[in-house]
Amino acid sequence: MNKIQNFFNNYDGLLTDFDDDVFKALVGRVLVKAPNHVCFELKNGIVLEEKFIKKKGKNGLI
Template identity: 50%
Template sequence: MKQRFDEILETLNNRDSLLEEFDDEIFNALVEKIEILTPTHFVFELMSGLRVEEGGE
């Protein structure tokens, strides 16, 4: 887990500027999977195990 976290930090720290658009490398480094519960309700599961729920009712 620590090695994975260090890789993510390295990816973010190697940026020359602030993000101005979607970066699939960073997204793929952070997000393990996305559960689609309904068309407007989904859960992001991060590589750290943290689950972030969006949408719903």
């Protein structure tokens, strides 16, 4: 947890969009368990799960 706190304590700016550097600093790996189930394993060991509902149509697009 200290590495994450240090990163944000030293980060200058407001996050309004995706930031590749922040993502790489925090996320160790991404596990795709199913087309609608993804897990983000943070470098400090915390695992964040995200499940979502795919919309109808090709590639989830309406």
